[in-house]
Amino acid sequence: MTAPPFARGYEGFGGRASEFVSDAEPWWRPGAPTPPGAPNIVVMLVDDLGFSDLGPFGSEIDTPHIDALAAGGWVFTNYRTAPMCSPARASLLTGLNPHRAGFGFVAHTDPGYPGFAGELPAGAPTLAESLRAAGYATFMVGKWHLTVESRLHDGAEKSSWPLQRGFDRYFGSMDGFTSLHHPHRLVRDNSVVDVPEFPDGYFLTDQLTDEALSMIDQLRASDRERPFLLYYAHTSVHGPIQAKEADISRFRGRYEAGWNAVREERFARQRELGIVPENAELPTGAIADDDRIPSWDRLSDEDRALFARHMEVYAAAVSEVDESVGRLLAHLELLGERENTIVVLTSDNGGTAEGGPRGTRSYFAQFAQIAGLSEDWVRDVPREIAAIGGPQVFSQYPAGWARVSNTPFRSFKSSTYEGGVHAPLVMSWPAAPQRLRGLRDQFVFVSDLTPTLLDLAGVPALTERCGLAAEEFDGASIAGVLGDPDAPGRDLQHFECLGSRALVEGEWKAVAPEPPDREEGAAGGRWELYHLAEDPTEASDRAAELPERTRRLAERWRSEAWRNTVFPLDDDGTMHRTRPETELALAEPVSLPPYGPPLERYRSAQLTVLKSFEMEIDVLVGEGAEGVLVAHGDQGGGYLAALDGGVPLLSYNAYGAMHRDRAAAALPSGEQRLRLAVEELDGLRCRVLLEHDGRAVAEIAEVPMLMGMAPFTGISVGYDYGSPVDWDLRERRGPFRFGGGVLRGVRVVPGARSAYDPSIIRAVGRAAAVLAD
Structure with missing residues (x-):
């Protein structure tokens, strides 16, 4: 390896560069310590x-x-x-x-x-x-x-x-x-x-x-x-x-x-x-x-x-x-x-x-991009302008x-x-x-x-x-x-994203802003042509004027794409809905102990997003028992169950719009089991219940389902980690760590996938096993 053009003999590295950079014998030796003076x-x-x-x-x-x-x-x-x-x-x-x-x-x-x-x-x-x-x-x-x-x-x-x-x-x-x-x-x-x-x-x-x-x-x-x-x-x-x-x-x-x-x-x-x-x-x-x-x-x-x-x-x-x-x-x-x-x-x-x-002031609502979403889906829950940029708003x-x-x-x-x-x-x-x-x-x-x-x-x-x-x-x-400001730069580069394609070759750039139909082939579809030397901002499409150059660059893109493992194109929008069956294990029921770091985001989502589910909460209620029992999410969307002054509280944050309900009385002392249930309704809506001894003590009748990237913060047990689900509760009680009793843990049991879930599960594990045999 030769020395950089401006490094040879240059005094400025703590010694002359020529002392440790040589065209004939580079200073580097595999496994040897880097000598002093390397940048x-x-x-x-x-x-x-x-x-x-x-x-x-x-x-x-x-x-x-x-x-x-x-x-x-x-x-x-x-x-x-x-x-x-x-x-x-x-x-x-x-x-x-x-x-x-x-x-x-x-x-x-x-x-x-x-x-x-x-x-x-x-x-x-x-x-x-x-x-x-x-x-x-x-x-x-x-x-x-x-x-x-x-x-x-x-x-x-x-x-x-x-x-x-x-x-x-x-x-x-x-x-x-x-x-x-x-x-x-x-x-x-x-x-x-x-x-x-x-x-x-x-x-x-x-x-x-x-x-x-x-x-x-x-x-x-x-x-x-x-x-x-x-x-x-x-x-x-x-x-x-x-x-x-x-x-x-x-x-x-x-x-x-x-x-x-x-x-x-x-x-x-x-x-x-x-x-x-x-x-x-x-x-x-x-x-x-x-x-x-x-x-x-x-x-x-x-x-x-x-x-x-x-x-x-x-x-x-x-x-x-x-x-x-x-x-x-x-x-x-x-x-x-x-x-x-x-x-x-x-x-x-x-x-x-x-x-x-x-x-938007409801950033996670933007990721709800699935068929069946109603036209009145709220993508920007109003909040005070002064709050934008602060911890209460995900914008x-x-x-x-x-x-x-x-x-x-x-x-x-x-x-x-x-x-x-x-x-x-x-x-x-x-x-x-x-x-x-x-x-x-x-x-x-x-x-x-x-x-x-x-x-x-x-x-x-x-x-x-x-x-x-x-x-x-x-x-x-x-x-x-x-x-050298006159040295040559790169002459060729291809681009691809979600089926959109482009190729820069010298002073010219061809762009296909949409994926082609399957029968058109990889170089097909509508291509535009720009002469970057004269038109660096792509303001004047020359494709109609120069169809042969446009076709040649499209074919050059196809050749580069084959060489660079670009195919297949996501020409029908389904490629990135595909999930391997090996991920299904992440949707198995799980028991979570209290007070540890939250369950990781994606693992939590596999248990709860685009499906009905329930959380079984076992707690020994003592004198003065209160605090968060379980929380999932943050100011961008989520839900929690808590004992507030001993009284069961249910909070649901719909991308920034808060919904709450409280039980009429405090829980009795002793061993208690609560059930937090989220039940899917039609139209990507859900009902949220908090039950005690099989009887609903708090209910939020109908709210938008959380999906896409919400809830983002994972499931925490015994406190509300990080960005709170319920800001008012955080203002009053902080993370509200559970105390005055013993929180045994929470078991999360997911239900069946929603019909709206666009995921396509592929049996890649079984296919790999067959190939191995």
């Missing part, structure tokens, strides 16, 4: 951040630390990623294209195809694994989202968890998102963190940064020389979008002019900064999703105030990411290690429009602000238009000569990052893993681009 590497990935949301890319949001990072490093204006988060993360860590890395979709389902396995291939070493083999310490904090959700529970086989994929230390949330004020589940290394109660003012971004700094300090306490990798995967700014009130207040009034005005302001700044070429046009009309975005001028004053608050919260969350960057860089300066630390900061995909035209900003985030591009996350895949990228390495830094407009893809970082560190990628020959990189090092 630290920090990769910071922000969730759902749009191309224009940072100061160096035209934003009005204050990001001084990222601005400084960009001013002393490289700003990439033509960086692209995958259209969704898990595929981007898999590609970043392995150097493979997303489907070859096992992630054609987010890490929820495994429909049985290699390109959609929901886990990294056994033969694909991660950046962390290659660096650790070369002597690096490897740390990760934040969002993982690279383990299929049925293997996130405490009894799961953990070969796809962070520590088993190359990280020495891990702290964060394994799921795709969580509440920043009350995380639904935190994992340290391979174990769930037992958090009886989050302190007032707790905020996850702050703790992630604290944990990252602590990992570095613990390393330095024992080893002053060993280089480290820190992969900091932010949970911001993914929904639910939340921030600290002090930060929100700094943006109060900033967005009263509306999304069109802010978008135009950002576009003007981008031109001034050279982030977009002079010939770029800001798309308008139908191609700019005007049909999905209300006109700001026609909104009521009340709606303008509501929508502006959503963006104030989003801006505050972005500024909190910047604050975490500042804290980390300041700490490296204090340690004397900033000079020789490579920092990469980027986003996993474009900004998301999942909040819909009006945004997502409206599509109009997502379009601002993606300025100047069209469309959003999960789309293969530029708005879904064009993202900010900043790199910094103070040890590199100043004259080499600045803007870069070469095409770079997310799979290029791992080869680049290994190249800069002088570390070869592992050649095998688990006895398998390592998969060859799809990405390539861009060290040459860092050293």
Whole structure:
């Protein structure tokens, strides 16, 4: 391996680079400690951040630390990623294209195809694994989202968890998102963190940064020389979008002019900064999703105030990411290690429009996307505007602000238009000569990052893993681009998400926004064509004018797709409803002891979601017995049973709308059994009962069923973990740990699956056994 173009002979690593990097004889030796002077590497990935949301890319949001990072490093204006988060993360860590890395979709389902396995291939070493083999310490904090959700529970086989994929230390949330004020589940290394109660003012971004700094300090306490990798995967700014009130207040009034005005302001700044070429046009009309975005001028004053608050919260969350960057860089300066630390900061995909035209204060209600859902399904339960961003509201900003985030591009996350895949990228390495830094407009893809970082560190990628020959990189090092603004970038890249397809070849891009009909073939359907050199924002479709070029690029996409395990396409919308029969064991009845960490989210959902079920609660009632008996969910939706002053209480949170009922009298002393029953009704509704001795003592007659991602926080017994189901009860009693008696436990017994459940169960276990025989 040759040295990076700007490293040869450069004095700035604590010694001359030529002392340990040589074209003839690389310094690295398999199994040997990494010598002093190798760079630290920090990769910071922000969730759902749009191309224009940072100061160096035209934003009005204050990001001084990222601005400084960009001013002393490289700003990439033509960086692209995958259209969704898990595929981007898999590609970043392995150097493979997303489907070859096992992630054609987010890490929820495994429909049985290699390109959609929901886990990294056994033969694909991660950046962390290659660096650790070369002597690096490897740390990760934040969002993982690279383990299929049925293997996130405490009894799961953990070969796809962070520590088993190359990280020495891990702290964060394994799921795709969580509440920043009350995380639904935190994992340290391979174990769930037992958090009886989050302190007032707790905020996850702050703790992630604290944990990252602590990992570095613990390393330095024992080893002053060993280089480290820190992969900091932010949970911001993914929904639910939340921030600290002090930060929100700094943006109060900033967005009263509306999304069109802010978008135009950002576009003007981008031109001034050279982030977009002079010939770029800001798309308008139908191609700019005007049909999905209300006109700001026609909104009521009340709606303008509501929508502006959503963006104030989003801006505050972005500024909190910047604050975490500042804290980390300041700490490296204090340690004397900033000079020789490579920092990469980027986003996993474009900004998301999942909040819909009006945004939502009921984030989990947006995931109820099944046949039979009534037209009056409430997707935004009204709450006080001032509560948005705080711990009581799980919100997502409206599509109009997502379009601002993606300025100047069209469309959003999960789309293969530029708005879904064009993202900010900043790199910094103070040890590199100043004259080499600045803007870069070469095409770079997310799979290029791992080869680049290994190249800069002088570390070869592992050649095998688990006895398998390592998969060859799809990405390539861009060290040459860092050293030469005229060096060539990537020429070709395919994209696919939910049947939407695209291919960039040189100056041209072909896009098929919908999947083809089966009889049309993989390259069929409606294709559009854009000349990116003249039309970087995809404003002018040239397909009718150049049909032969369009057909050729469509066929080139098909060829790339076959090579990259992209097939089959989800052409009928059923692929990701498929679940293996091996998951059925997660829906077996379970007995839960009191006071432990909550049962994991997906395991809890298999017992309770889209089905009737009951919970048997055995308790010895003593003098003054009171507290939560069982709770499932949070402020985004859930239910609980408690003894409040000894009186049975039933609470049901329907995506933010509260329903309660209380018994007429306290329970008698002695051994008692209660039954919490949720009975499915027609139209995806349910009745909730709390029974004692076979008699209903509290009842909520008819409420919407919780589904999709709700309840999100798992089942807790003897207290209400984290974000409370019933905020008023939490205000009065805190987590309300049960006392004054003995809570024996809770047995959860699921009923039959609802007819509305779209899941398709496949007998893959039996099929595998037959093949084995």
